[in-house]
Amino acid sequence: MSINRVNISGNLTRDPEMRATQAGTQILTFGVAVNDRRRNPQTGEWEDYPNYIDCVVFGNRAESLSRFLSKGTKVAVEGKLRWSQWERDGQKRSKIEVIVDEIEFLSPRQSQQNQGGYQQQNQGGYQQGGYQPRQQSQAPAPAYGAPQPTYAQPQPVQQTPPPADVYDEDIPF
DSSP states (O other): OOOOOEEEEEEESSOOEEEEOTTOOEEEEEEEEEEEEEEOTTTOOEEEEEEEEEEEEESHHHHHHHTTOOTTOEEEEEEEEEEEEEEETTEEEEEEEEEEEEEEEOSOOGGGGGGSSEEEOTTSOEEEOOEEOOOOOOOOOOOTTSOOOOOOOOEEOOOOOOOGGGOOOOOOO
């Protein structure tokens, strides 16, 4: 048995590129810089060495994500690895990329600070936002054969991002 799962977090190295297949499927590509920490053999000091990882998102999510991602945005990405190979000008080329299943924003976008992915709590901390169901009435259960009650769909919660100084990591590019 083999497992093909990857989790990375880092900063976008460039603005995402959106394209579409002939069938109309949206494809969003972007790069993420992930640091590797190694000890320098000459100085003995720890140094960061960036790794640049290509990521791909397919379908409807690609178009909506393209509005919120930009160079320097800090994200956490979960997905699977895909290796591809091709030939150009008589030379064989290959690359490995992450097919994104989940993405989480770890830093707010300057122009979208009031529409971020976080919800402020009363204690001043932050909790990842999401949907919260409406409170349902405590009506008695319907008799056998009576029509079943219908429930309201969950409504989105207004979310605010954490302050910009929460993340003090340097962008590796």
